[in-house]
Amino acid sequence: MSANEDPRITEALDAAMDAAGVREQRALVRRILRAGVGLGTDGTERLDLKITAAAVEEMRAAFRLFAPFVGTPKVTIFGSARTQAQDPLWLGAEAVAHGLAEQGWMVVTGAGPGIMEAAATGAGPEHSLGVSIRLPFEEQPNDLVTLDGHHVSMKYFFTRKLMLVKESLGFVCLPGGFGTMDETFELLTLQQTGKMVPVPIVLLDRPGGTFWRGLERFVTEELAGSGMIAPGDLDRVLITESAEEAIAEITGFWRNxxxxxxxxxxxxxxxxxxxxxxxxxxxxxxxxxxxxxxxxxxxxxxxxxxxxxxxxxxxxxxxxxxxxxxxxxxxxxxxxxxxxxxxxxxxxxxxx
The missing domain is CATH 3.30.1370 (Ribosomal Protein S8; Chain: A, domain 1)
Structure with missing residues (x-):
């Protein structure tokens, strides 16, 4: 008889929940506990156990961060950590975040410098949530989210990406490097495959910029042109240079x-x-x-x-x-x- 089938294990898990005061969603909590016990009985290697434990702990911390704002609409803004203040991209991110915050939205960012700091500045501390990543160099959480307590730090990219996407009802992506492109393509993949409910996605560039139009050409000529995606798969996003158009796209998606x-x-x-x-x-x-x-x-x-x-x-x-x-x-x-x-x-x- 496996641990999953042993009634003694079920009784022990229920007793543990009783002792901890778990009163709601007990069946799901039991599944989580049972999976942990199963990892132990499977002879799982130490590194795999450490990854599992850290991932669950990080998700718990993030869920607790977002819980007080469950009824507030959120938009996630992605972009380069290397964009400098007063760059047109910085000003665009700041303007979008400010405009959405004025309409009651919260702005979620990766809590780092560059575009992330610009968005947090535009939204203001009360309307900002930050999910940072611990890296050996380059990125440190910005003060706008850490000082207000609207911040959680992650070790793993996959748990961080989950929280940057899970809660938001709109996304604005500005030009960036590998990380930004990874986040943007994940959004497009989730939307294309139906693994994510439809939400507005805006690709915002600087005035006269060619970053996203260059991506559009590549997608049209190479991906769609070779039959790897459908011809209209990029139609679900708005490419624009206007902060006002970005705000209208995010809010207008929910008009009816x-x-x-x-x-x-x-x-x-x-x-x-x-x-x-x-x-x-x-x-x-x-x-x-x-x-x-x-x-x-x-x-x-x-x-x-x-x-x-x-x-x-x-x-x-x-x-x-x-x-x-x-x-x-x-x-x-x-x-x-x-x-x-x-x-x-x-x-x-x-x-x-």
């Missing part, structure tokens, strides 16, 4: 679109305003090729959505998408946001 949920093979889109019959017909005409069968239809909350009562009052569209149509979701969402029935102003999005 609220959230989505898969129910079996059906995809439910929750909206802020009920579309008319004519608007649904237009959506079917424009985006009907996304549907595996049938088309878009208005619906009441499905039975499977009963565990999300906070969304029960929202209008809905349901359809059965072709699996490869997930890349089209951004175009559909933008169309939903432009419907005449959509609210006049973007609302602050809610965590999904």
């Amino acid at each position: 679109y609220h959230s989505l949920r898969w129910v079996g093979s059906d995809l439910v889109l929750r909206l802020r305003a009920e579309p008319s019959d004519a608007e649904v017909a237009e959506l079917n005409e424009r985006f009907g090729t996304m549907c595996l069968s049938g088309g878009f239809a208005r619906t009441a909350p499905l039975a499977e959505e009963r565990d999300e009562p906070e969304t029960a009052a929202l209008p809905r569209l349901v359809f059965t998408p072709q699996r490869r149509a997930v890349g089209e979701l951004h175009r559909l969402i933008r169309a939903l946001n432009r419907l005449a029935s959509a609210p006049d102003e973007a609302a602050a999005p809610e965590p999904v």
